Structures are given as structure tokens and as C-alpha cells.
Amino acid sequence: MHFRQRLLPAVIALASSAPLAAAELEEILVTAEFRPTSLLQQPNSTSVVTQDDIRQRAAQHLEEVLNLAPNVNFAGGTSRARFFQIRGIGERSQYQEPLNASIGFIIDGVDFSGLGTAGTLFDVEQVEVLRGPQGTLHGANALAGLINVRTAAPENEPSLSVEGTAGNYDTWSTGIVGTGPLVKDSLLYRIAVQEYRSDGYFENDFLDRDDTNNRDETSVRGKLRWLASDSATLDITAFYLDADNGFDAFSLDNTRHTLSDQPGRDRQESSALALDWQQSLTAFDLEATLSLATSDTEYSFDEDWSFVGIAPGWEYSSFDQYLRDRDSTSAQLRLLSNDESRLFGGRSDWVAGLYYLGDREDLLRRYTYLDSDFRSSYDIDTYAAFGQLDTRLTEHLSLITGARVERRNTDYGDSNGVASDPGKTLWGGRITLEYTLSDDHMLYGGLSRGYRANGVNAGILASMNAYDDPAVISQLERVQTFDEESLLNYEAGYKGRLLDNRLSLRLAAFYMDRVDQQVKGSLVIVRDDNSTTFLDHISNAAEGENYGLEAEADWVVTDSLSLYAHVGLLETEFKDYVNAAGTDLSGREQAHAPGYQYATGARYDFGDGFYARLDLEGKDEFYFSDRHELKAPAFDLLHMRIGYSADNWSVALWGRNLTDEDYFVRGFGSFGNDPRKEYVTEPYLQYGEPRTFGVYGRYTF
Structure with a gap:
């Protein structure tokens, strides 16, 4: 019997045998909305x-908690997950081409979309995953959803906490958090610093090293909160991340043992500053935000995954390096109604605002097969106006309407002589009906529209004169440009509290209609020396559809026992899509869209501070890419934590993937890279995290 089938009856039996008590769920606020709203x-x-979920799972990075959210996936191919998918939609990689993100990724108001390495979780208060297009809330970078990370705020009472972890694979971390008043009841601070180190989970047999895929991450965050008056607050956040990670994760033998003689890097150094001014005025409330961020990244790898001498006469040797500098500036002004300015006899709250985002990205690519280094610049200026109206139609029925109009100007140029400056006006919005059955039960249904910008495939344009083969030229001509994509999301759901506020239940059914769906692909061209070049591009499928269900239940059974179960079901399909190679993919599932995903678990408090937590999560199989047939097999992962918690200190033993199940986070299936086999086409897979375990301690002064 599969271990999941053995475990679930035991969890259910544990729940049914426990006596009931007057325990209740805590309220959770979603802060990514225009106004903080109860979940x-x-x-x-x-x-x-929540922060408790993060600590209980010994999670260091966003990739280690995303399985808690139904219908949310991420892609490997990097040291940390940089790219996310919601309901089967989202990017999976970036090489030479610029990136227009489908999933928004925000940390304390700073846009890190496409830079998921920044998603470290030390001193994070909560992670919010909003599924479906956020065309009113966030615009083009949130076609399929938004991930909002909110770190802990300054507190008025002073405290100092230190914590540390030590585990296998030479893993360790140390962190310190200090908070309190600089001026009592007026100026508060918080500072959090963490160092995290791990050798990683791969061994390089050629170099005789076990740290070529290491993780070396430092995060520093400082916050100030100025309570300027009873009606005005200024929050200032400064953030620094230095993730100097290795990247050596693919093996010619499809094992955790690599043969690279030039291991790569996956590095991100980011600095950011965010200011958030909120003030209550007589006629309305005002919120003004400004953020500045700069990120320097390196993504490099040994393209042949081997060493000189592995197969004389057949081998090739090449190294590929992408160095990106991205500077980002954003500003937003929101006006929000208050008690004095509601419309229609006080029945309608409103929000109106203006938004600007400027991104400046420079790329330097150094590659063995280039005659000279490749350079490009990609500038984006986005201007938007938005508004939302929440109207109570009756005592129980409310109507939410919102719209956003966005002007997006881009300017691209590179050392191959390619220049393009497409501009586009895009729009999104929502119409939602909300019916409140009682204070504890709510039904909703609505329609929302998201969008993703158009663009050019610069690498394709630069290669038009590089080939003589008419078949290759024909493929290139098909994918020189791509159109914008729009998405209509139809969604209905229920949210409620049951069993005297001990059970929270959230259900949603959705259907997403994708028009001019943007699809990532690569043209595979074999060179004269039998090596392979890949020309990445984006093209448009005529149409696609994604639909499914999401269910989340959190149950405080007694003061001692709590359970949760989160499930996502997903169906995806291309409709009328022929790719650049001429293959008809109509009717095929989309990539990184598992048919099911679940997470379930239990926590039991034994008394006197002792507790245990058990988590089980899994996913269905899914295609790695839209251009080949390789799939990630279905998998199930088991995690556990046993600990003791006192008033000011705690200690715990933790373990993830306790059954040491092999699973995969990235895969290639359309080329051969092993000279020992004369480059026969075969699958190549990147393994996910193996069994890890360690000890954790925390002390608060």
C-alpha cells in the first residue's frame, strides 16, 4: 500500500478520537488588497x-511553502525557484530574451517579479497567494495571480530574538531580530539579519566536491514606523539580499552526481528601499508609496555538463553566462473613501489611484560560441490609472466593480543591431457579486480580466541571417514577434466558518479563457560539431483554457489538535495551436499544470510545551515544457517536526521528505547531451530536495 494511503486513515482516526473543546481559529487579514480584508x-x-507555517516546516525559501497553496507550482533549472505558475500559467525560465512576468511577486511593496530568488522567508509574517488575474490590483505582471510577501512589522514593546538551525548536507543558519521603540509610541524600529549556508544536494565527481550547487544566502532588513499623528503613519523598509549560490544540478547519468568541469552560479544581489505614507483626511484616506530597487544577477552553467576528455572525438565544451543589472522604480497614489465620502447614500466604498513602474535592465552574455559578448538593454515604462467601487445593493448582496488602464512603453536594443520600441495600451478589470448568508458564510461569483504585454523575439530577429537552411529560416520567420495575451477568469466560491468558529472552509471553482495565449518555446538547431543551439522565443497559441477547483479546510479540533487539508484540481488544454516546428499541440495539456495538488497535516500539543506536527503533500504528473513530451512523475512528500516551546525559548527536531522520495523540478526531453552515447536524444532531470533533517532553536530576550 502507498504510504499516503496508510497515513491519511491514521490522521483521520486521531482527529475523530479527540474530545472537542472550545478552541477557535484566528482571523487572517489579506494585505495585498486595496484595503486589508479578512481572508x-x-x-x-x-x-x-503564516509565520507559524513557515517555522513549523523549517522553510528558508518560498519554494518550500508553495505546495501549501492549491494549484500553485514552481520551476527549477536554478538554485532556487525563480519562476512560479498559478493555475498552470507562468514562466519557467529566462535566458537571453527579456521577460514579461505572468505572476506578480511583491516583497513589502517592492516588485521582484521574475526574481524569485529574493523569496527568503526569515522574519516573514505571511505569504499571500492570490489566484486568478489581478488586472485591477496589479496590472500586466499579474495575468494569472499575485504572490505578496509581507515581513513582520516594528513593535512598540522591545524584544530581541536569536535563532539557529543545523542540519545535514552541512546546512546551518543563524538569525537575529530586534524590535522596539526608538521614541516611545512614536518611532518604532525592526531589524532582521540572517545567514544561511548549505553545501547543496549534489556531488561533482569530476572535481571531487560536494558544494558546487551550494547555497550561500544573506538577508538584511530594516524597518522604521513613524506614528506621525493619530491619523498619519510613515513606514520605511530597507532590504538587502546577497544570494551567492552555485548551479550544478544536471547530470548526464540522471543522478545527483555531476561531471561538470566548469560549475555555474545562480547569484542575486538586491538592494531596495520602500516608503509607505498613509493618512486619514476629512474627505478620504490617502496612501502614497515609493520604491527603489536594484538587482545584479548572474545565471551561468556548464552547457556540456561534462569535462574535456570524457569522449574524445565526440565531445564539445562550452560555458554560458548571463549577467543582468535591473533597476526598478515604482510610485503609487491611492485615494480611498472613508465614512465621510462613501457614495450612493453611504452604500459604496471607492478606491482611485495612479501608478508608475520603470524597469531598466541591461544584459551581458558571455558564451563560448559567440564571436563577441552579447549586450542588450530593455527599458519599460508603465503608467496606469485604476479604480474600484464596492457597493452594497441590499443587506446581503454587494457588487464589486474595478478597472485598470495601463500604458506600457518598451525600448529594446542589442549588440546584434536589433532595436524595437513597441508600445501598447492594455486594460483589465473585475465584476464580482458577493452574497453574505450570515456573518459566518459568504458566496461570491464574478468575472475578471487580466493581460500580458506583446513584444519581439530579439534572439530570433538577430539570427535571421545566420542560417542558410530554408527549413530553419521558415521556422524563424514564424516567431519574430508575438501579440499581447488576454485572459478572462470566471470564478465562483464559498467561504465560511463552521463548528463554532473552529472550522474554516474555502471553496472555489474557476474557468479561465486564454486568448492569443503566449507560449514559451525553443528552436533546437544542431551545429556541425553535433552540439546543439537553442533559440528561445515566445509565440501565440490561438486559444487555451484552464479550469478546476480549489478547496482549503483548517480545523481546530481541540485545544490540542488541529488539522488542515488543501486540495487543487486543474485541467488545461491548448486549443488550435501549431508550434514553430509545425507540430499541432491542440488538445494537449499545458506545461507545469499538475492535474491535482494537495497538502494535508496535523499538529498535536501534548501539554507542558511539547508538540508534534506531520505534513503530507503531493502533486500529479505534469509536462515540463510545451515543446517536448517529458513529464515530471507524480510524487508525495512527508514532513515532520517534534518540538518543545516555553515562554521565551523553543527547540525542535525537523525533517522534510522523510521517505527520501525522488522527485523532479525541471526536465529536458528534446536533445541529447552525452558524447559517450553519440548525443542520442534522451531525458535529463533536475532532482528536488532529498531527505533533509536538523535541529532548530530560538531564544527571545
């Missing part, structure tokens, strides 16, 4: 991962 009163499919 159970928000008419949208949303998951919230």
Missing part, C-alpha cells in the same frame, strides 16, 4: 501561509 470575507481564491 474569509475576501471574494477571491486566496491562500495565506
Whole structure:
């Protein structure tokens, strides 16, 4: 019998045998909305991962908690997950081409979309995952959803906490958090610093090293909160990340033993500053935000995954390096109604605002097969106006309407002589009906529209004169440009509290209609020396559809026992899509869209501070890519934590993937890279995290 089938009856039996007690669920607020909204009163499919969830799972990075959110996936191919998918939609990689993200990724108000390495979780208060297009809330970078990370705020009472972890694979971390008043009841601070180190889970047999895929991450965050008056607050956040990670994760033998003689790097150094001014005025409330961020990244790898001498006469040797500098500036002004300015006899709250985002990205690519280094610049200026109206139609029925108009100007140029400056006006919005059955039960249904910008495939344009083969030229001509994509999301759901506020239940059904769907692909061209070049591009499928269900239940059974179960079901399909190679993919599932995903678990408090937590999560099989047939097999992972917690200190033993199940986070299936086999086409897979375990301690002064 599969271990999941053995475990679930045991969890259910544990729950049914426990006596009931007057325990209740705590309220969770979603802060990504225009106004902080209770999770159970928000008419949208949303998951919230709390600070307790993060600590209980010994999670260091966002990739280690995303399985708690139904229908949310991520892609490997990097040292940390940089790219996320919601309901089967989202990017999976980036090489030479610029990136227009489908999933928004925000940390304390700073846009890190496409830079998921920044998703470290030390001193994070909660992670909010909003599923479905956020065309009113966030615009083009949130076609399929938004991931909002909110770190802990300054407190008025002073405290100092230190914590540390030590585990296998030479893993360790140390962190310190200090908070309190600089001026009592007026100026508060918080500072959090963490160092995290691990050798990683791969061994390089050629170099005789076990740290070529290491993780070396430092995060520093400082916050100030100025309570300027009873009606005005200024929050200032400064953030620094230095992730100097290795990247050596693919093996010619499909094992955790690599043969690279030039291991790569996956590095991100980011600095950011965010200011958030909020003030209550007589006629309305005002919120003004400004953020500045700069990120320097390196993504490099040994393209042949081997060493000189592995197969004389057949081998090739090449190294590929991408160095990106991205500077980002954003500003937003929101006006929000208050008690004095509601419309229609006080029945309608409103929000109106203006937004600007400027991104400046420079790329330097150094590659063995280039005659000279490749350079490009990609500038984006986005201007938007938005508004939302929440109207109570009757005592129980409310109507939410919102719209956003966005002007997006881009300017691209590179050392191959390619220049393009496409501009586009895009729009999104929502119409939602919310019916409140009682204070504890709510139904909703609505329509929302998201969008993703158009663009050019610069690498394709630069290669038009590089080939003589008419078949290759024909493929290139098909994918020189791509159009914008739009998405209509139809969604209905229920949220409620049951069993005297001990059971929280959230259900959602959705259907997403994708028009001019943007699809990532690569043209595979074999060189004269039998090596392979890949020309990445984006093309448009005529149409696609994604539909499914999401269910989340959190149950405080007694003061001692709590259970949760989160499930996502997903169906995806291309409709009328022929790729650049001429293959008809109509009717095929989309990539990184598992048919099911679940997470379930239990926590039991034994008394006197002792507790245990058990988590089980899994996913169905899914295609790695839209251009080949390789799939990630279905998998199930088991995690456990046993600990003791006192008033000011705690200690725990933790373990993830306790059954040491092999699973995969990235895969290639359309080329051969092993000279020992004369480059026969075969699959190549990147393994996910193996069994890891360690000890954790925390002390608060």
C-alpha cells in the first residue's frame, strides 16, 4: 500500500478520537488588497501561509511553502525557484530574451517579479497567494495571480530574538531580530539579519566536491514606523539580499552526481528601499508609496555538463553566462473613501489611484560560441490609472466593480543591431457579486480580466541571417514577434466558518479563457560539431483554457489538535495551436499544470510545551515544457517536526521528505547531451530536495 494511503486513515482516526473543546481559529487579514480584508470575507481564491507555517516546516525559501497553496507550482533549472505558475500559467525560465512576468511577486511593496530568488522567508509574517488575474490590483505582471510577501512589522514593546538551525548536507543558519521603540509610541524600529549556508544536494565527481550547487544566502532588513499623528503613519523598509549560490544540478547519468568541469552560479544581489505614507483626511484616506530597487544577477552553467576528455572525438565544451543589472522604480497614489465620502447614500466604498513602474535592465552574455559578448538593454515604462467601487445593493448582496488602464512603453536594443520600441495600451478589470448568508458564510461569483504585454523575439530577429537552411529560416520567420495575451477568469466560491468558529472552509471553482495565449518555446538547431543551439522565443497559441477547483479546510479540533487539508484540481488544454516546428499541440495539456495538488497535516500539543506536527503533500504528473513530451512523475512528500516551546525559548527536531522520495523540478526531453552515447536524444532531470533533517532553536530576550 502507498504510504499516503496508510497515513491519511491514521490522521483521520486521531482527529475523530479527540474530545472537542472550545478552541477557535484566528482571523487572517489579506494585505495585498486595496484595503486589508479578512481572508474569509475576501471574494477571491486566496491562500495565506503564516509565520507559524513557515517555522513549523523549517522553510528558508518560498519554494518550500508553495505546495501549501492549491494549484500553485514552481520551476527549477536554478538554485532556487525563480519562476512560479498559478493555475498552470507562468514562466519557467529566462535566458537571453527579456521577460514579461505572468505572476506578480511583491516583497513589502517592492516588485521582484521574475526574481524569485529574493523569496527568503526569515522574519516573514505571511505569504499571500492570490489566484486568478489581478488586472485591477496589479496590472500586466499579474495575468494569472499575485504572490505578496509581507515581513513582520516594528513593535512598540522591545524584544530581541536569536535563532539557529543545523542540519545535514552541512546546512546551518543563524538569525537575529530586534524590535522596539526608538521614541516611545512614536518611532518604532525592526531589524532582521540572517545567514544561511548549505553545501547543496549534489556531488561533482569530476572535481571531487560536494558544494558546487551550494547555497550561500544573506538577508538584511530594516524597518522604521513613524506614528506621525493619530491619523498619519510613515513606514520605511530597507532590504538587502546577497544570494551567492552555485548551479550544478544536471547530470548526464540522471543522478545527483555531476561531471561538470566548469560549475555555474545562480547569484542575486538586491538592494531596495520602500516608503509607505498613509493618512486619514476629512474627505478620504490617502496612501502614497515609493520604491527603489536594484538587482545584479548572474545565471551561468556548464552547457556540456561534462569535462574535456570524457569522449574524445565526440565531445564539445562550452560555458554560458548571463549577467543582468535591473533597476526598478515604482510610485503609487491611492485615494480611498472613508465614512465621510462613501457614495450612493453611504452604500459604496471607492478606491482611485495612479501608478508608475520603470524597469531598466541591461544584459551581458558571455558564451563560448559567440564571436563577441552579447549586450542588450530593455527599458519599460508603465503608467496606469485604476479604480474600484464596492457597493452594497441590499443587506446581503454587494457588487464589486474595478478597472485598470495601463500604458506600457518598451525600448529594446542589442549588440546584434536589433532595436524595437513597441508600445501598447492594455486594460483589465473585475465584476464580482458577493452574497453574505450570515456573518459566518459568504458566496461570491464574478468575472475578471487580466493581460500580458506583446513584444519581439530579439534572439530570433538577430539570427535571421545566420542560417542558410530554408527549413530553419521558415521556422524563424514564424516567431519574430508575438501579440499581447488576454485572459478572462470566471470564478465562483464559498467561504465560511463552521463548528463554532473552529472550522474554516474555502471553496472555489474557476474557468479561465486564454486568448492569443503566449507560449514559451525553443528552436533546437544542431551545429556541425553535433552540439546543439537553442533559440528561445515566445509565440501565440490561438486559444487555451484552464479550469478546476480549489478547496482549503483548517480545523481546530481541540485545544490540542488541529488539522488542515488543501486540495487543487486543474485541467488545461491548448486549443488550435501549431508550434514553430509545425507540430499541432491542440488538445494537449499545458506545461507545469499538475492535474491535482494537495497538502494535508496535523499538529498535536501534548501539554507542558511539547508538540508534534506531520505534513503530507503531493502533486500529479505534469509536462515540463510545451515543446517536448517529458513529464515530471507524480510524487508525495512527508514532513515532520517534534518540538518543545516555553515562554521565551523553543527547540525542535525537523525533517522534510522523510521517505527520501525522488522527485523532479525541471526536465529536458528534446536533445541529447552525452558524447559517450553519440548525443542520442534522451531525458535529463533536475532532482528536488532529498531527505533533509536538523535541529532548530530560538531564544527571545
